[in-house]
Amino acid sequence: MDLIIREARADDAAAVLGVLNPIIESEAVAFDAPLTESDERGYIAGFPSRGVFHVALRRGDGLLVGFQSLEPFATYTSLFDHVGVLGTYVDAACRRQQVASRLFAATFAAARVKGYEKLFTYIREDNPPALAAYAGQGFRVVGRAERHLKVDGRYVAEVIVERFL
Numbered sequence: 001m002d003l004i005i006r007e008a009r010a011d012d013a014a015a016v017l018g019v020l021n022p023i024i025e026s027e028a029v030a031f032d033a034p035l036t037e038s039d040e041r042g043y044i045a046g047f048p049s050r051g052v053f054h055v056a057l058r059r060g061d062g063l064l065v066g067f068q069s070l071e072p073f074a075t076y077t078s079l080f081d082h083v084g085v086l087g088t089y090v091d092a093a094c095r096r097q098q099v100a101s102r103l104f105a106a107t108f109a110a111a112r113v114k115g116y117e118k119l120f121t122y123i124r125e126d127n128p129p130a131l132a133a134y135a136g137q138g139f140r141v142v143g144r145a146e147r148h149l150k151v152d153g154r155y156v157a158e159v160i161v162e163r164f165l
């Protein structure tokens with residue numbers, strides 16, 4: 001798919017939720033309720049200046065088909081300034097067309113410019129597509145947090161992955 005990757009703007013909020021809310025409703029992610037446009041608009045507007053928030057737009061019609069956010073691991077201390085935490089979401093109708101791969105490439109480049117040296121995230125163990133996508137980008141499994149989510153009374157572990165830039 002031919003894509004334009006650019007930084008997110010507050011006005012992208014509705015389109016971002018057009019991707020994210022259906023994923024929240026039906027996939028193994030760490031949200032339990034849909035987000036509102038006002039939540040998302042505020043989230044993008046208040047996004048940390050050291051963060052990276054990219055959207056992927058289909059060239060031609062401009063449809064937002066995916067997005068990826070990278071936030072500082074912690075802000076209460078400078079000791080983690082080189083570590084960023086990632087989240088990646090692609091419209092179910094546009095998967096396996098390298099949308100996430102393009103977002104990873106853009107985010108890795110922007111993260112290096114912002115001084116990050118390492119990327120880190122948690123992936124539910126019942127989410128094999130995400131585990132495969134991150135493994136394909138060079139992330140390695142460095143841990144497993146047992147009983148980390150409780151989904152409708154059922155415990156789910158999270159797999160911890162990291163990649164050096």
Ligand SMILES: CC(C)(COP(=O)(O)OP(=O)(O)OC[C@H]1O[C@@H](n2cnc3c(N)ncnc32)[C@H](O)[C@@H]1OP(=O)(O)O)[C@@H](O)C(=O)NCCC(=O)NCCS
Pocket residue numbers: 023027028029086087088089090091094095096097098099100101102123127128129130132133134136
């Ligand atoms: C994980 C996710 C972002 C991948 O997006 P995508 O655009 O389909 O990924 P890409 O097309 O760039 O895939 C790159 C590679 O990852 C691997 N991969 C991606 N999805 C896969 C799947 N369902 N099964 C196996 N491998 C998969 C493959 O190696 C793939 O390369 P290939 O298609 O040439 O074989 C997408 O499935 C998604 O949005 N899932 C829901 C949200 C989520 O779980 N996010 C992760 C937690 S933050």
